[in-house]
Each structure stands twice: as C-alpha cells, then as structure tokens.
Amino acid sequence: MSERRTLQLGQENIQYILTRKKMRNMRMRITSKCEVTVSCPFHTPIADVEKFIEKNLDWIKKSQQSILQNATSLERYEYMTGEKFLYLGKEYTLMVKEGAERKVQSAGDYIFMTVYDLWDFEDKRALLDKWYKSQANKIFADRFSYLKFLHKDKFAGNYQLKIKKGVSTWGTCAVSKGVVTLNFRLIYAPIELIDSVILHEFCHFYHIHHDKDFYGLLSTLDPLYKEHSKALDRKYIDYTHYND
Numbered sequence: 001m002s003e004r005r006t007l008q009l010g011q012e013n014i015q016y017i018l019t020r021k022k023m024r025n026m027r028m029r030i031t032s033k034c035e036v037t038v039s040c041p042f043h044t045p046i047a048d049v050e051k052f053i054e055k056n057l058d059w060i061k062k063s064q065q066s067i068l069q070n071a072t073s074l075e076r077y078e079y080m081t082g083e084k085f086l087y088l089g090k091e092y093t094l095m096v097k098e099g100a101e102r103k104v105q106s107a108g109d110y111i112f113m114t115v116y117d118l119w120d121f122e123d124k125r126a127l128l129d130k131w132y133k134s135q136a137n138k139i140f141a142d143r144f145s146y147l148k149f150l151h152k153d154k155f156a157g158n159y160q161l162k163i164k165k166g167v168s169t170w171g172t173c174a175v176s177k178g179v180v181t182l183n184f185r186l187i188y189a190p191i192e193l194i195d196s197v198i199l200h201e202f203c204h205f206y207h208i209h210h211d212k213d214f215y216g217l218l219s220t221l222d223p224l225y226k227e228h229s230k231a232l233d234r235k236y237i238d239y240t241h242y243n244d
Contacts (some may be wrong), residue, residue, distance in 0.1 A: 002119040007050045014060070019119045020044070026052050029121065030063040031078055037119055053205050081125035085111055086236075087135070089190030096124070104131035111156060130167070136184040138162050140194065144180070151221060155202050170232060171197045173204035189236050196228035 002019040016036040020080045026040040026049065026149055053060070077083055083094045099114040104127055106112070111131075115124055144161045162181040172181045180201040186194055199221045207214035218225050 017119050034064040086188035102127055131185045132187050136187040140182055143194055171201045173201040193232055194197050196222050
C-alpha cells in the first residue's frame with residue numbers, strides 16, 4: 001500500500017509517496033510530474049526512509065530540474081485514473097485500482113486496469129503495454145490477412161507479419177525475407193491508418209525504393225495515402241519512440 005508523507009529538512013518540506021512491498025532494498029524514483037516516490041521493504045523504519053531521502057536530496061533536485069527543462073509537448077503518463085489514452089483512434093479514460101489480479105480490459109469509453117500497487121509506475125506501464133500488444137497482435141493480423149486477400153492478384157507471396165515495440169517507424173519491410181514489421185504503437189491509430197501502413201509496406205515487395213513507380217502502385221491501393229500519412233505524422237508520430 002502507498003501513503004503520502006512530508007519530510008521537513010530545515011525550511012524545506014519534501015513531499016513523497018511511500019510504498020511498502022516485498023523487496024530487499026529501498027528504491028527512489030522521480031515521476032514525470034516531479035513527485036518523489038520511495039519503495040521500501042515492509043518493516044523499514046520511517047527514520048531510515050527519511051535518511052535515504054535526505055542523502056539523495058541533491059539528486060532529487062537535479063532530477064526534478066531536468067524533467068522540467070526537458071518536458072516536451074508529448075504528455076508524460078503516470079498511468080493514473082483520469083488520464084487519456086488512445087486506442088484505434090479513439091480517446092479512452094484510464095481507470096486504475098488496486099486488486100489481487102493484474103489485468104486490463106476496455107469497456108465503453110474506459111480502459112480499466114487492476115494492479116497490485118497504484119504507485120508502481122513501471123508495472124503499470126508494462127501491464128498496459130502488454131494489453132496494447134495483445135490487441136495489436138490480433139487486429140494487425142486480421143487487417144494484414146484481409147488486405148492480402150483483398151489484393152491477392154498483386155500480393156500472392158507467402159508474406160509474414162511481425163509486431164515489435166522498438167521499431168523507430170510505423171512499419172518496415174524485409175523484402176528478401178517476405179516480412180512486414182509493424183510498430184505495435186500503431187494500435188493507437190484508426191483502422192484506416194493501420195491499413196495504409198500495411199499497404200505501404202506491401203508495395204515494397206514490388207518497388208524497394210520510394211520512387212515514382214512505388215507511389216503509383218500505392219495510390220491505386222490507397223488513394224488517400226497522402227492524407228493518411230499526414231494524419232499519422234500530425235497526431236501519432238511522437239508515439240513511435242515513446243517509452244521504447
């Protein structure tokens with residue numbers, strides 16, 4: 001369980017979030033909102049926790065200053081109730097609670113997440129990413145198969161689909177291996193934009209380079225590819241690298 005506490009050091013009050021859990025050593029983290037969080041073994045005395053904070057006070061201040069200086073337009077999530085997340089082009093409100101089972105599910109306009117510890121940022125991020133990846137595995141595979149069948153006169157090869165987290169673009173194509181790789185964060189975008197990326201990669205099986213012939217083929221398969229590309233760059237491009 002977690003609690004908010006305040007440590008007074010001279011004229012300064014240090015607010016922090018303390019979480020006790022099954023672990024060996026204390027650990028400190030500064031959130032993207034500059035909050036100090038400390039995790040410690042269950043029976044650690046408060047005096048030891050506060051000595052730990054005092055010892056790392058310079059690091060805390062430098063970390064908070066760095067976060068403020070390097071803030072970008074991309075929202076930095078804490079995976080807390082009320083934050084907005086994209087899924088298939090629609091904005092969902094995250095609802096988080098503690099429970100005995102780690103799970104994520106969507107219903108209506110909400111994504112519901114149950115975790116062991118509300119303040120374990122890394123666990124929440126990993127759990128939601130796992131859910132996104134599972135959705136991407138199913139939906140991307142369905143769209144990949146559908147588009148390949150729809151254009152079977154052009155794409156009759158034994159193509160394979162891979163979905164990865166660390167892809168620096170929305171998609172890549174290994175022509176010699178017949179493999180299309182998609183960034184799983186494409187799951188944030190609407191279906192028509194997912195289809196556009198898949199068709200773009202399909203075209204590389206005919207034309208490796210982005211030349212006139214490549215775009216000629218792409219325009220027959222996806223007449224709105226320019227608009228689709230602009231939409232991806234305008235609203236979703238930051239997510240290609242986010243948290244990878």
